[in-house]
Amino acid sequence: xxxxxxxxxxxxxxxxxxxxxxxxxxxxxxxxxxxxxxxxxxxxxxxxxxxxxxxxxxxxxxxxxxxxxxxxxxxxxxxxxxxxxxxxxxxxxxxxxxxxxxxxxxxxxxxxxxxxxxxxxxxxxxxxxxxxxxxxxxxxxxxxxxxxxxxxxxxxxxxxxxxxxxxxxxxxxxxxxxxxxxxxxxxxxxxxxxxxxxxxxxxxxxxxxxxxxxxxxxxxxxxxxxxxxxxxxxxxxxxxxxxxxxxxxxxxxxxxxxxxxxxxxxxxxxxxxxxxxxxxxxxxxxxxxxxxxxxxxxxxxxxxxxxxxxxxxxxxxxxxxxxxxxxxxxxxxxxxxxxxxxxxxxxxxxxxxxxxxxxxxxxx
Amino acid sequence: xxxxxxxxxxxxxxxxxxxxxxxxxxxxxxxxxxxxxxxxxxxxxxxxxxxxxxxxxxxxxxxxxxxxxxxxxxxxxxxxxxxxxxxxxxxxxxxxxxxxxxxxxxxxxxxxxxxxxxxxxxxxxxxxxxxxxxxxxxxxxxxxxxxxxxxxxxxxxxxxxxxxxxxxxxxxxxxxxxxxxxxxxxxxxxxxxxxxxxxxxxxxxxxxxxxxxxxxxxxxxxxxxxxxxxxxxxxxxxxxxxxxxxxxxxxxxxxxxxxxxxxxxxxxxxxxxxxxxxxxxxxxxxxxxxxxxxxxxxxxxxxxxxxxxxxxxxxxxxxxxxxxxxxxxxxxxxxxxxxxxxxxxxxxxxxxxxxxxxxxxxxxxxxxxxxxxxxxxxxxxxxxxxxxxxxxxxxxxxxxxxxxxxxxxxxxxxxxxxxxxxxxxxxxxxxxxxxxxxxxxxxxxxxxxxxxxxxxxxxxxxxxxxxxxxxxxxxxxxxxxxxxxxxxxxxxxxxxxxxxxxxxxxxxxxxxxxxxxxxxxxxxxxxxxxx
Numbered sequence: 001x002x003x004x005x006x007x008x009x010x011x012x013x014x015x016x017x018x019x020x021x022x023x024x025x026x027x028x029x030x031x032x033x034x035x036x037x038x039x040x041x042x043x044x045x046x047x048x049x050x051x052x053x054x055x056x057x058x059x060x061x062x063x064x065x066x067x068x069x070x071x072x073x074x075x076x077x078x079x080x081x082x083x084x085x086x087x088x089x090x091x092x093x094x095x096x097x098x099x100x101x102x103x104x105x106x107x108x109x110x111x112x113x114x115x116x117x118x119x120x121x122x123x124x125x126x127x128x129x130x131x132x133x134x135x136x137x138x139x140x141x142x143x144x145x146x147x148x149x150x151x152x153x154x155x156x157x158x159x160x161x162x163x164x165x166x167x168x169x170x171x172x173x174x175x176x177x178x179x180x181x182x183x184x185x186x187x188x189x190x191x192x193x194x195x196x197x198x199x200x201x202x203x204x205x206x207x208x209x210x211x212x213x214x215x216x217x218x219x220x221x222x223x224x225x226x227x228x229x230x231x232x233x234x235x236x237x238x239x240x241x242x243x244x245x246x247x248x249x250x251x252x253x254x255x256x257x258x259x260x261x262x263x264x265x266x267x268x269x270x271x272x273x274x275x276x277x278x279x280x281x282x283x284x285x286x287x288x289x290x291x292x293x294x295x296x297x298x299x300x301x302x303x304x305x306x307x308x309x310x311x312x313x314x315x316x317x318x319x320x321x322x323x324x325x326x327x328x329x330x331x332x333x334x335x336x337x338x339x340x341x342x343x344x345x346x347x348x349x350x351x352x353x354x355x356x357x358x359x360x361x362x363x364x
Numbered sequence: 365x366x367x368x369x370x371x372x373x374x375x376x377x378x379x380x381x382x383x384x385x386x387x388x389x390x391x392x393x394x395x396x397x398x399x400x401x402x403x404x405x406x407x408x409x410x411x412x413x414x415x416x417x418x419x420x421x422x423x424x425x426x427x428x429x430x431x432x433x434x435x436x437x438x439x440x441x442x443x444x445x446x447x448x449x450x451x452x453x454x455x456x457x458x459x460x461x462x463x464x465x466x467x468x469x470x471x472x473x474x475x476x477x478x479x480x481x482x483x484x485x486x487x488x489x490x491x492x493x494x495x496x497x498x499x500x501x502x503x504x505x506x507x508x509x510x511x512x513x514x515x516x517x518x519x520x521x522x523x524x525x526x527x528x529x530x531x532x533x534x535x536x537x538x539x540x541x542x543x544x545x546x547x548x549x550x551x552x553x554x555x556x557x558x559x560x561x562x563x564x565x566x567x568x569x570x571x572x573x574x575x576x577x578x579x580x581x582x583x584x585x586x587x588x589x590x591x592x593x594x595x596x597x598x599x600x601x602x603x604x605x606x607x608x609x610x611x612x613x614x615x616x617x618x619x620x621x622x623x624x625x626x627x628x629x630x631x632x633x634x635x636x637x638x639x640x641x642x643x644x645x646x647x648x649x650x651x652x653x654x655x656x657x658x659x660x661x662x663x664x665x666x667x668x669x670x671x672x673x674x675x676x677x678x679x680x681x682x683x684x685x686x687x688x689x690x691x692x693x694x695x696x697x698x699x700x701x702x703x704x705x706x707x708x709x710x711x712x713x714x715x716x717x718x719x720x721x722x723x724x725x726x727x728x729x730x731x732x733x734x735x736x737x738x739x740x741x742x743x744x745x746x747x748x749x750x751x752x753x754x755x756x757x758x759x760x761x762x763x764x765x766x767x768x769x770x771x772x773x774x775x776x777x778x779x780x781x782x783x784x785x786x787x788x789x790x791x792x793x794x795x796x797x798x799x800x801x802x803x804x805x806x807x808x809x810x811x812x813x814x815x816x817x818x819x820x821x822x823x824x825x826x827x828x829x830x831x832x833x834x835x836x837x838x839x840x841x842x843x844x845x846x847x848x849x850x851x852x853x854x855x856x857x858x859x860x861x862x863x864x865x866x867x868x869x870x871x872x873x874x875x876x877x878x879x880x881x882x883x884x885x886x887x888x889x890x891x892x893x894x895x
Contacts, residue, residue: 068842077839091557124779131771132836250699251554251692279587279726281501281745282594 001029002043003101003143003189005051010196011097014245018057022073022088026112027061036180043185043193045177059086067117074125076134092133097141097243101189104144106167107153123153130156137231139208139243143188145170148225160231160238162212164188165222172221191219202245209236371877378867378874385867393860397852399781402789405796406773413770416763422461422754422806424535426527427480429468430488438520439465445524459539459758463527464810482816484531486523494518496526498744505531531744534751538759554694555734558760559599559655560826562733565697566605567658568713571613571665574706578713580605586715587722591729597819598749598756599733615664615701657732658697659725661713663706690724698728753818754806761825762802765795768832782841791835798828 008023030039030052041052060069072078073088090096103110107119122140129135140161142150147163154161164171164186173183174190195214199206212235215224228235412418428439443465450462468480484503491508498505507526513519528536556562570576584603592601691699700721735752769792776784802824809817853860 071842072839075837075842077837077842079839127778128775131775132768133771249694251694252689279591279723282591282726283587284501 016246024060101143119153127156161227163225208238375874378871401784417459425464426484432490441520563656564603568607570663573609575710661700757825765832795831
């Protein structure tokens with residue numbers, strides 16, 4: 001459980017809010033009668049950080065953590081009254097990070113000591129997500145024995161996968177806590193977190209390739225695997241924060257380094273003026289026009305002779321003649337006029353990638 | 365001693381059981397354990413997906429109204445001009461559409477009747493010049509013409525140009541081939557995905573915990589309610605308001621940012637300092653609304669440096685003028701940060717303070733909904749909203765629905781073990797019928813209805829999207845709920861094994877009984893002879 005909670009804390013530190021994290025925990029450790037520190041979960045024998053201390057929002061716990069629920073979560077096949085906070089509400093712009101850990105073997109991972117999920121089950125679920133455009137990119141990370149087999153069946157595009165050990169190879173824990181009498185964290189997760197601790201803010205330039213290079217055999221004691229053939233981008237170009245962090249774009253109002261009057265990218269005075277009238281028009285339409293700004297009432301776009309004379313003789317006639325003679329009607333004059341009056345360009349284009357993180361930890 | 369009758373009946377029972385086992389039991393077992401897969405109209409959906417607009421030919425009626433001169437055949441002349449322009453457009457059209465020109469008096473209806481209230485009407489006005497005017501509060505297109513333009517037969521062309529390049533500019537720009545590869549919804553990075561239900565959350569965040577109230581009810585009634593009604597044909601807005609008290613909003617970090625950044629530290633740090641997600645997370649409770657937009661008015665715990673607000677808008681509140689900085693957060697909403705902290709005594713935020721904020725937010729809602737990308741047409745919001753309805757009906761709803769159906773078909777083909785409940789097949793058929801009905805509305809908008817035909821088309825297309833989504837996300841379409849075909853024997857072996865052993869064992873024994881019985885009879889005859 002410490003594996004999952006450690007990863008959960010890391011992605012939260014990097015700006016992914018709880019509302020965009022689905023946390024599935026067996027959740028049987030903190031209050032276990034054998035836990036010498038009731039209510040606390042540690043990932044290090046020094047007990048410096050209580051992972052279960054504050055602000056942990058578990059979405060699925062205990063017997064809710066089943067293969068069926070996990071597949072339903074990915075494919076979003078729920079009852080209609082299923083709460084939004086427990087659903088993966090992603091779209092084609094969403095980057096999804098999925099971390100799984102627990103006991104596993106060749107092509108399977110155990111859930112709750114009762115059932116198991118097969119690699120093909122996850123692959124099919126991903127494909128259903130792909131068909132419905134429920135993701136932009138997926139980063140799948142798994143820490144279990146023979147972990148690399150779990151992503152071997154994937155066949156949908158835009159999935160980057162990483163596992164802790166090869167086929168017929170075990171994954172190992174990092175160290176044991178003598179006081180607790182158990183191993184508290186696994187090597188693959190431990191060194192992943194150690195790398196992620198180097199990311200101090202959301203503007204980090206570290207890439208996925210840096211992470212994969214960091215997870216060497218000397219550290220992990222097993223052969224980590226990376227699958228990139230389904231992924232379009234080069235891993236050296238994929239920022240860690242593309243999956244582990246959330247960079248929310250904010251566009252300022254009425255501010256520009258050149259001092260121009262920009263309103264969210266609208267740098268044309270007329271457009272700003274015109275936009276103001278939308279609410280006025282709504283108020284007028286409702287019959288309550290007493291408070292409408294007087295200057296806006298005159299806002300009617302009128303193009304008259306003085307404005308169009310210079311275009312009229314040149315473009316209208318030629319367009320008209322062309323339309324009559326060849327049956328073609330090149331529309332140029334209004335267009336030309338419009339382009340001179342509307343310099344509407346979005347100077348700040350921002351691409352939002354909603355990061356969703358699914359952290360699951362079947363019962364160990 | 366062997367009874368022939370008993371022997372025969374026992375054998376008959378065994379054979380009957382075996383026959384039941386083979387001809388009823390096995391088929392029944394197979395039938396009951398086979399995943400039910402309802403038939404979907406796969407080929408039709410695939411062909412629909414390959415050419416999504418194959419059966420759409422949108423027709424928009426336009427009426428010509430003239431008073432000074434009578435032009436009995438002007439509608440035909442303008443029709444020829446517009447048809448010429450439409451048919452000769454470079455690269456062709458992604459969606460077939462056309463204008464249907466008619467003279468106002470053609471229907472023997474006076475122009476003043478309600479019939480023309482929501483129609484596209486071209487008003488022809490004799491003047492000294494040639495020009496075009498589009499009022500911002502209506503759907504009319506006013507074309508000024510002079511006698512020279514009549515003599516040179518330019519008037520039909522002027523009207524056609526005015527309609528194509530101005531009144532229907534949005535369609536003209538977006539329905540052409542290739543245009544749909546760009547952003548149909550405008551700047552989709554800022555705008556949320558179209559949804560007929562959008563929730564608006566208005567919040568005041570105070571960093572010090574001092575009491576504050578606001579005249580939000582008056583403001584909403586006076587300004588926002590008319591706006592909601594105005595935009596209701598496109599999207600239904602629901603609103604909630606709240607005041608959130610914080611011990612500390614951490615905005616003091618902005619002080620430390622000054623000097624560390626070359627420009628706009630407030631922007632660089634703001635997303636980290638203000639926890640927008642906290643407000644967003646709260647909105648998860650609005651289960652019925654797919655989309656939520658926010659307006660957050662933030663009062664810091666201490667006055668912020670004036671330098672941060674050098675470009676902010678001055679706002680007057682209770683004889684005090686101070687600055688606010690406002691920010692547009694893509695797909696989230698609007699953030700207003702005040703320069704000054706609230707005083708310790710109770711404060712009421714007045715209408716004068718809130719009015720410009722609501723004005724600005726209303727404009728931003730247009731942008732966040734994807735409407736105000738069409739700024740060239742925002743001079744005429746009525747026309748823009750009408751065009752938006754048609755564009756949304758086709759691209760956001762009809763296309764999305766066909767995509768969903770195609771995904772459903774592909775998925776069920778690729779996962780042969782996945783169940784297809786009957787409900788899914790029913791939904792698919794209903795969706796296809798509804799689609800045809802919507803296409804009918806688009807193709808023939810002259811049907812007499814009390815409601816604007818584009819409103820009906822949009823409303824029904826929203827239903828269509830819901831039906832398709834319901835079909836795709838049917839909760840019984842879970843592969844893991846059913847036993848895989850290859851594992852069926854293994855799973856049922858504990859049941860089938862004992863039954864098979866008993867049945868076949870009994871049959872074999874029964875068949876052996878005849879010889880055993882014959883042997884016993886021979887033995888008894890030999891014994892008799894010896895005696």
